[in-house]
Amino acid sequence: MLIRRLKTLLQPLSDPHLRLIATESTQNQLCNPSNCLNPITPINQPTLLKVCTILYQQQNSPDSRLHSSLSSYNPSFNPEFFLQVCNTFLYSCRPIYRFFLYTQKVHHFTHNSVTFNKMLDVAGKSKNIDIFWETCQEMGKLGLVNDKTFRIALKTLALARELKKCVGFFHLMNVFGVGYKLETLNTVVESLYKDKLVEEAKFVTFKLKECVEPNGVTYKWLIWGFCDLGNLIEASKIWNLMVDEGFEPDAEVVETMMEALFKTNKYDEAMKVFQMTRVKRMHDLGLSSYRLVIKWTCKRGKIEQANGMFEEMCQRGIQADNLTLASIIYGLLTRGRIREAYRIVEGIENPDISIYHGLIKGLLRLRKASEATQVFREMIKRGCELIMHTYIMLLQGHLGKKGRKGHDPLVNFDSIFVG
Structure with a gap:
C-alpha cells in the first residue's frame, strides 16, 4: 500500500519531459557556479522510490539501521536528488531531516544554499520550530544565507x-556576518x-528602523x-510618514491609494490625491493614472469631468487606449447620450472586448437588452473572444435579478449552460 502511494506521488516525475519542467528552475540554480558544488545527474526514479520508501518506513528507526539501508544508494545522492526527496515529503519534516543529517555524512555530497533553503522550507511548513532554528544557525555558520x-x-x-x-532573525544573521541590508x-x-x-511586515520594518533605515520602496x-486589505487608515499613516521623511510617492503608489479610496466610496479624497499629484508632479501622471480617474468619474456619472480629464490627457500627447475609451462610452450611455457613444465606437479602428463590454453594460443600464444583444452578435461576427462575464451580463439583462435565483429551471442561471 505504501509503495503504491509513493509511486502515485512520484508518477508526474517519471516522464522525462515533465521532470524537466518540474526541476528546471532548480537545475538553473544548481548550475550557478556560486552554488554548484555537485554535478547534476539524471534522477533514477526507481532509486528515488526506494529511498523515499525507506525514509518513510524507517523514520523512527535507530540511525544505524536507517543509515545501513541508505548506504547502498550513496552514489546516487546529489543536491538534485535531495530536492526531489523533499518534494515527496513537503509537509513531513522527520523523514527529510533524517535524510538531511545522513547526507551531511556522505563524503561525496556537499549541501549548498539551495538544499539548505529547501530543508528550511520543509521545517517551516511542518511547523517544526526546533529544526527550523537549528537549520538557520547552521546556514549562518556556513555562510549559506541569502535573500x-x-x-x-x-x-x-x-x-x-x-x-x-x-526581528530576532535579522539580529541572529547579523551575528553570523550577514549584516543589516x-x-x-x-x-x-x-x-x-x-x-x-x-x-x-510593518512590525519588522519599524522594529529594525535603528539598524536598517527604510526607504521609499519599503x-x-x-x-x-x-x-x-482595505485598511486605508494604516495606508494613510504610512503615506504621511513616507512624505515626512522626504520620499515622494511614485505614480504606482498614487494610483494604488486612489483606487483604494475610490473602491471605499471616498471619491473626494481620491480626487484630492490626484489633484495634489497633478499640481506638484504633473510629469508623473501617465495613461494609467488618467484611465483610473476617468473610469471612476464615469461610474459616478460625472461625464463632463471625465471629458475634461480626457482632453487634458490628449493635450499632453498621451494616446488613449481601449480601456479608457470603454469607460467614456459607458459614462455617455449612463447619461443617455447614445449617439455620442456610438460615434466614439465608430472611430475606434480595432475595438476589443473592453469596448463591447462598455457598450453592453451601458445599454443594459438603459434597459435596452435587445440592442445589447445586437452588440453581442457584432462581437461574434468580428471574431472577438467571449468570456463568461459577457454571457452573465446579457442573461441578467434579459432575465433580471430573478434569473439568478429563480426556481423555474427555464429561467435560472444554474440550469443554463452557455458556450
Whole structure:
C-alpha cells in the first residue's frame, strides 16, 4: 500500500519531459557556479522510490539501521536528488531531516544554499520550530544565507505570529556576518506583502528602523499591502510618514491609494490625491493614472469631468487606449447620450472586448437588452473572444435579478449552460 502511494506521488516525475519542467528552475540554480558544488545527474526514479520508501518506513528507526539501508544508494545522492526527496515529503519534516543529517555524512555530497533553503522550507511548513532554528544557525555558520533564506524564514515566523522572532532573525544573521541590508529588508517586506502579511511586515520594518533605515520602496510595499486589505487608515499613516521623511510617492503608489479610496466610496479624497499629484508632479501622471480617474468619474456619472480629464490627457500627447475609451462610452450611455457613444465606437479602428463590454453594460443600464444583444452578435461576427462575464451580463439583462435565483429551471442561471 505504501509503495503504491509513493509511486502515485512520484508518477508526474517519471516522464522525462515533465521532470524537466518540474526541476528546471532548480537545475538553473544548481548550475550557478556560486552554488554548484555537485554535478547534476539524471534522477533514477526507481532509486528515488526506494529511498523515499525507506525514509518513510524507517523514520523512527535507530540511525544505524536507517543509515545501513541508505548506504547502498550513496552514489546516487546529489543536491538534485535531495530536492526531489523533499518534494515527496513537503509537509513531513522527520523523514527529510533524517535524510538531511545522513547526507551531511556522505563524503561525496556537499549541501549548498539551495538544499539548505529547501530543508528550511520543509521545517517551516511542518511547523517544526526546533529544526527550523537549528537549520538557520547552521546556514549562518556556513555562510549559506541569502535573500531566499530571509523570505522563507520571515514567512514561517510571521504565519506563526512570532513577531519578535521575525526581528530576532535579522539580529541572529547579523551575528553570523550577514549584516543589516536595506535590499534584504525590502525583499522581505515585498514577500510578506504578497503573502498578505503586511501587519507583520510593518512590525519588522519599524522594529529594525535603528539598524536598517527604510526607504521609499519599503513604504511602497507597505502602502500597497494595507490598500489591498482595505485598511486605508494604516495606508494613510504610512503615506504621511513616507512624505515626512522626504520620499515622494511614485505614480504606482498614487494610483494604488486612489483606487483604494475610490473602491471605499471616498471619491473626494481620491480626487484630492490626484489633484495634489497633478499640481506638484504633473510629469508623473501617465495613461494609467488618467484611465483610473476617468473610469471612476464615469461610474459616478460625472461625464463632463471625465471629458475634461480626457482632453487634458490628449493635450499632453498621451494616446488613449481601449480601456479608457470603454469607460467614456459607458459614462455617455449612463447619461443617455447614445449617439455620442456610438460615434466614439465608430472611430475606434480595432475595438476589443473592453469596448463591447462598455457598450453592453451601458445599454443594459438603459434597459435596452435587445440592442445589447445586437452588440453581442457584432462581437461574434468580428471574431472577438467571449468570456463568461459577457454571457452573465446579457442573461441578467434579459432575465433580471430573478434569473439568478429563480426556481423555474427555464429561467435560472444554474440550469443554463452557455458556450
